[in-house]
């Protein structure tokens with residue numbers, strides 16, 4: 244791959260969990276792959292006092308921990324480390340930005356990236372202080388981590404204030420699920436093949452299921468999570484973005500606005516929820532104590548940073564519908580949760596059954612075709628077809644065609660953050676959310692949050708290590724469907 248242009252990447256929150264666990268290892272991996280040019284500096288910024296050497300040692304420790312086995316090399320890291328700098332800046336104090344201005348003053352970099360890997364309540368002061376310090380030029384970009392705001396009004400305020408100093412074309416609202424290889428492949432599958440598109444509608448699709456299940460609890464993010472919950476943390480962004488990629492009309496090109504226009508139409512086409520549909524079409528849950536892999540797990544309300552009377556949801560399952568010709572009447576089931584039985588992120592497209600079968604009914608009946616796009620733990624694509632079992636009888640059985648990307652292409656798949664970071668430096672906005680998409684997502688999610696807030700009903704309790712409350716299975720069973728682990 245071609246090297247990106249020369250850059251300075253200022254990483255606000257450079258000593259935080261996301262930066263150390265994901266972003267810096269991703270940059271190291273692109274360095275090893277040869278994507279970073281000679282002038283490509285990474286400046287970690289946070290309030291904590293530490294020397295450059297201490298920062299480098301921290302980055303090294305996390306690269307060793309977080310990079311796949313065999314890919315870390317002491318020699319290569321020592322070269323990568325020359326790109327690293329650390330500055331102490333309090334994002335809320337304008338005068339602190341003069342240290343950053345001094346550092347960047349004579350830079351030869353063509354592109355300047357400000358990656359805001361901090362709590363979202365710092366986004367606006369960081370942008371305004373960058374502007375006051377005269378650090379934003381026409382080739383500057385800002386990357387905003389999710390979640391952006393906690394409701395429509397707060398998201399709009401952040402967007403307006405960031406938008407007053409950065410042009411929309413300079414703003415990269417990141418959703419790392421869009422950077423995952425199988426999500427790109429879903430687009431390739433749909434728009435690079437004639438095979439699927441004629442079937443990709445209410446005529447042949449029975450339902451769509453999107454699951455992002457985690458085994459982990461709130462880890463060290465208890466305080467943040469208790470204020471957010473699964474709806475804001477996962478549904479408003481990742482799950483709705485995946486839904487958009489599945490449901491959008493073919494864009495006229497892969498250009499950012501062509502793709503984002505189509506995603507926006509999907510979000511605007513989502514049937515708005517009312518208090519009544521929220522009751523019937525959504526399930527929120529909270530985990531109680533249980534066990535995962537035989538290890539006891541405490542309940543959500545016993546976790547650090549969580550109030551003992553918390554009603555925050557750690558699980559959501561819901562049925563969404565899209566009001567348009569292609570999808571009218573097709574349920575899109577979305578599900579996410581913490582402390583579930585398995586760590587899995589996948590999209591399942593269930594196709595309708597054949598209208599008439601000429602074969603003896605197989606055990607379990609003829610099954611409709613099923614396409615599974617797995618994002619986690621493995622990145623793969625499986626298509627289930629009915630095939631004849633060897634032998635005299637015309638007995639059918641579902642078999643799967645597997646596309647294992649690493650096996651097919653004999654290449655290590657790029658981590659989502661690696662791709663997205665390179666896209667930012669290259670100025671490619673296709674995989675980032677536009678402001679109106681974010682507004683539309685909040686507009687759809689907000690009535691659900693409001694209905695939950697004003698209801699006396701508490702989140703349904705589920706055992707840690709299970710697949711969530713029984714009501715989540717009942718949501719699909721009512722329409723003759725089931726989640727993948729139940730079929």
Ligand code: NAP
Nearest residue numbers: 256257258259260261289290291333334360361362388389
């Ligand atoms: P974190 O571990 O709490 O790190 C926050 C970072 O911000 C630290 O480096 C902290 O260092 C710095 N910081 C805090 N206040 C500051 C200030 N006033 N000025 C300058 N720096 C300041 O948080 P995180 O988990 O990395 O998350 C960062 C962002 O990414 C959040 O918006 C989060 O929602 C999002 N995100 C995180 C993950 C994840 O897996 N962690 C996943 C998706 C999205 P000092 O305290 O030294 O200043």
